[in-house]
Amino acid sequence: MQSVNPEGRLATLKNDEMEPNNASSPGMTSAEQPIQPGQPVGQPNAVQSPALAMMKIVTKNIEAYFGRTRALRNVSLDIPPNRVVAIIGPSGCGKSTYLRCLNRMHEVAGGTMTGSIQLDGEPVLDLDPVILRRRVGMVFQKANPFPTMSIYENVAAGLRLNGMRNKRRTAEIVEQSLQRAALWDEVKDSLGKSGMSLSGGQQQRLCIARTLAVDPEVILMDEPASALDPISTAKIEELIYSLKDSYTIVIVTHNMQQAARVSDFTAFFYVGELIEYDLTKNIFTTPAKKQTEDYITGRFG
Ligand code: ADP
Numbered sequence: 001m002q003s004v005n006p007e008g009r010l011a012t013l014k015n016d017e018m019e020p021n022n023a024s025s026p027g028m029t030s031a032e033q034p035i036q037p038g039q040p041v042g043q044p045n046a047v048q049s050p051a052l053a054m055m056k057i058v059t060k061n062i063e064a065y066f067g068r069t070r071a072l073r074n075v076s077l078d079i080p081p082n083r084v085v086a087i088i089g090p091s092g093c094g095k096s097t098y099l100r101c102l103n104r105m106h107e108v109a110g111g112t113m114t115g116s117i118q119l120d121g122e123p124v125l126d127l128d129p130v131i132l133r134r135r136v137g138m139v140f141q142k143a144n145p146f147p148t149m150s151i152y153e154n155v156a157a158g159l160r161l162n163g164m165r166n167k168r169r170t171a172e173i174v175e176q177s178l179q180r181a182a183l184w185d186e187v188k189d190s191l192g193k194s195g196m197s198l199s200g201g202q203q204q205r206l207c208i209a210r211t212l213a214v215d216p217e218v219i220l221m222d223e224p225a226s227a228l229d230p231i232s233t234a235k236i237e238e239l240i241y242s243l244k245d246s247y248t249i250v251i252v253t254h255n256m257q258q259a260a261r262v263s264d265f266t267a268f269f270y271v272g273e274l275i276e277y278d279l280t281k282n283i284f285t286t287p288a289k290k291q292t293e294d295y296i297t298g299r300f301g
Helices: 095-102 129-135 151-161 167-180 200-213 230-243 256-262 280-285 290-296
Strands: 057-066 069-079 084-088 112-119 136-139 218-222 248-252 265-270 273-279
Touching: 057 095, 069 095, 069 112, 084 095, 084 256, 095 112, 095 218, 095 248, 129 136, 136 200, 151 167, 151 200, 167 200, 200 218, 200 230, 230 248, 230 256, 256 280, 265 280, 265 290, 273 280, 273 290, 280 290
Parallel strands: 069 273, 084 248, 084 265, 136 218, 218 248
Antiparallel strands: 057 069, 057 112, 265 273
């Protein structure tokens, strides 16, 4: 199985085409415009291209291990700014591990890694992990509000940790974050209530608000809606779509319809390898690799 490098395609994005898009609905994004079907992938000199230099995150030849178990094999995959990239693949193929490598949570989970990851051109290994994780926030599968804190305190927690003492500014940011997370209208009259009093979907949006409060650049989402009912899932998906104007989003999902609905680009992983990375539309209509086709048509996984 060969690892696939998408840079050839992504490198063809021009500066103006990298701007946040104004498309009004998922599935019709301006990100789809600049890349022509059939364009070659993995051009060897893509790393020198100006468009690639504009990638928010550049990952090269990542090998990730848990002890002697290799969870990722030579994965090179680049994340454009202000886009949603979905990572799909069967259980155990390394999706979450890849995500955790991006903000160095993999090492917290007891893993090791080789290869390089750059955020805005800077190696993540050179960054203070606390600052890195502020810039690259994470939302988990199971909503995890701080159980003893109110809704307000949950959102303000990261700000306090970062030394914010100004109460008025804190209140502004809490409101703004809850609004961005599409939760404000539902909780504005009950900010003092426990975060745990909210429904599962509301708790997940609360966790997104908590992540947004510290002003990240990238948001990693690991199956953020897999524990939610369809209505809450739809809200989270709408939210993801709206957030990409301001953030770069990488979402792990095993729900292919969800990947098709929310993402601009999709990466298909299989047994630790990146098999194919392309515009979401291409992955789901004209995948280049047979393994991708077999997976998206439900032949395995
Ligand atoms: P996915 O997100 O695609 O389900 P993961 O990234 O969670 O896959 O796992 C990739 C591989 O790493 C799997 O073989 C899994 O068993 C292994 N793995 C994941 N987490 C750990 C861990 N904490 N300790 C040991 N092995 C792990």
